[in-house]
Amino acid sequence: MTLDELANALSINKSKITHLRRLMRILIHSGFFLKFAMIPLEEGSSGSGEGEGYVLAPPARLLLKDEPLTVTPFLLAMLDPILVKPWHHVNEWFSSDEPTPFEVAHGRTFWDYAGHEQRLNHFFNDAMASDAKLVMSVVMKYSKDVFEGLNSIVDVGGGTGTVAKTIAKKFPNLQCTVFDLPHVVEGLEGSDNLSYVGGDFFVSVPPADALLLKTHLMLAT
Numbered sequence: 260m261t262l263d264e265l266a267n268a269l270s271i272n273k274s275k276i277t278h279l280r281r282l283m284r285i286l287i288h289s290g291f292f293l294k295f296a297m298i299p300l301e302e303g304s305s306g307s308g309e310g311e312g313y314v315l316a317p318p319a320r321l322l323l324k325d326e327p328l329t330v331t332p333f334l335l336a337m338l339d340p341i342l343v344k345p346w347h348h349v350n351e352w353f354s355s356d357e358p359t360p361f362e363v364a365h366g367r368t369f370w371d372y373a374g375h376e377q378r379l380n381h382f383f384n385d386a387m388a389s390d391a392k393l394v395m396s397v398v399m400k401y402s403k404d405v406f407e408g409l410n411s412i413v414d415v416g417g418g419t420g421t422v423a424k425t426i427a428k429k430f431p432n433l434q435c436t437v438f439d440l441p442h443v444v445e446g447l448e449g450s451d452n453l454s455y456v457g458g459d460f461f462v463s464v465p466p467a468d469a470l471l472l473k474t475h476l477m478l479a480t
């Protein structure tokens with residue numbers, strides 16, 4: 260696609276074409292696009308971009324909304340003002356005893372905030388699900404045998420169940436449980452070999468074990 264075609268497709272104001280070309284140079288330099296010569300540059304040409312075309316670089320396809328393994332929800336979450344604000348408080352956080360920059364910025368933990376703010380709850384769960392879908396496509400391709408012979412698994416902090424759903428589908432005899440905070444699993448329906456349990460592992464699990472389970476850990480029996 261040439262610069263003009265891109266400008267037309269994006270309804271860019273004519274006065275901003277030069278800025279669009281500069282933006283494309285940054286995006287090429289960052290690996291999102293590749294540049295190619297549409298027509299040979301004429302002798303004496305300024306090289307200002309008239310003869311250039313752009314094509315999406317292969318990794319950037321993961322940012323297309325309709326790609327099956329898109330991680331756009333993850334990117335949008337990371338760029339949401341709620342999650343950007345803590346970066347403006349890192350300095351303050353380093354000199355305080357607050358556990359996270361998020362708590363400095365918002366005055367409560369991330370999980371507490373998500374439990375009271377539906378928009379954050381949804382976009383964060385969607386972000387985690389898109390990331391998990393990409394990861395599981397690789398796990399199932401190269402390492403699915405780690406699940407062979409298991410009777411049951413619990414995905415602690417398993418979000419809306421993308422990981423467990425993938426495993427449950429491939430292994431119909433494996434009982435899968437997703438354990439997560441009540442506001443995350445509320446309203447989700449399981450299947451024959453998949454169930455959701457809402458709770459707080461700091462309350463439901465003895466403290467020593469909770470430490471071990473703190474981050475996305477799978478228990479297998």
Ligand SMILES: C[S@@+](CC[C@H](N)C(=O)[O-])C[C@H]1O[C@@H](n2cnc3c(N)ncnc32)[C@H](O)[C@@H]1O
Nearest residue numbers: 387388391416417418419439440459460461475
């Ligand atoms: C990084 S996310 C992992 C998401 C998940 N692996 C997925 O594929 O969607 C961490 C998860 O831990 C959950 N979590 C955080 N604190 C928790 C707690 N005290 N008890 C249970 N789950 C908790 C969050 O709600 C979130 O879904």
